[in-house]
Amino acid sequence: MDHKTDCLVCGKELDYLFTPVQTNCFYCREKAETDVMCSGGHFVCDACHRLGAMDLIYRYCIRTSKHDPIVMATELMRSKKVAMHGPEHHFIVPAVLITAYYNTLGGITSISEKEKKLREALRRSEKVPGGFCGFYGACGAAIGTGIFISLVTGATPLARQEWMLSNMMTSRSLSCIAHSGGPRCCKRDTYIALVEAVAFIEENLNVKIEIDPVIHCCFHSLNRECLKSACPFYDEQV
Numbered sequence: 001m002d003h004k005t006d007c008l009v010c011g012k013e014l015d016y017l018f019t020p021v022q023t024n025c026f027y028c029r030e031k032a033e034t035d036v037m038c039s040g041g042h043f044v045c046d047a048c049h050r051l052g053a054m055d056l057i058y059r060y061c062i063r064t065s066k067h068d069p070i071v072m073a074t075e076l077m078r079s080k081k082v083a084m085h086g087p088e089h090h091f092i093v094p095a096v097l098i099t100a101y102y103n104t105l106g107g108i109t110s111i112s113e114k115e116k117k118l119r120e121a122l123r124r125s126e127k128v129p130g131g132f133c134g135f136y137g138a139c140g141a142a143i144g145t146g147i148f149i150s151l152v153t154g155a156t157p158l159a160r161q162e163w164m165l166s167n168m169m170t171s172r173s174l175s176c177i178a179h180s181g182g183p184r185c186c187k188r189d190t191y192i193a194l195v196e197a198v199a200f201i202e203e204n205l206n207v208k209i210e211i212d213p214v215i216h217c218c219f220h221s222l223n224r225e226c227l228k229s230a231c232p233f234y235d236e237q238v
Ligand SMILES: [Zn+2]
Pocket: 007, 008, 009, 010, 011, 012, 038, 039, 040, 041, 042
């Protein structure tokens, strides 16, 4: 497969159309006229094409109106800009949670809050390097859930309730990730962190984020270390 010429979203071949069509960019939703599209109907604008993984995640989250963090994370992780394993997952987790949270709340204030907090989540998650899980004993996807709670509650090292909630969130997703066992899978850890965060948000912040509870991982064939049937998201049919 030629990764330089195929669709950035799904890897299918690109079709060159005889007549240009009006469509929206898959990532930023910007309207455009194009004569290049993949056989699955995806179009990616030039601006998104030029971005690295972190900026693409940011731009996608700013523009999307979606609510389900699993759907958003899967769409981002399918992009060829996002590696099978890598520190970009440390940003995906807080980014899709912030987006799901503020898109669910709705309203004008939420739009500006979403933007402000996405920017800060990017700044903070960039400080969590790849391999943090094994070398420091704290998976970056779990830290991402703590970054999210810290940002939406306005926690600081001196806050009481907010400080407690942020650390409880990280410990809950971290424990769940640790118990899922096995060596590296940024996809599994991301899904576990998101599922735990959605439950935690409902219990502690009283916001119900709609999420499809059945997750079928579509990345297992790309992961040499996949736990297969020992992973809760493994489905050999996918
Ligand atoms: Zn495609």
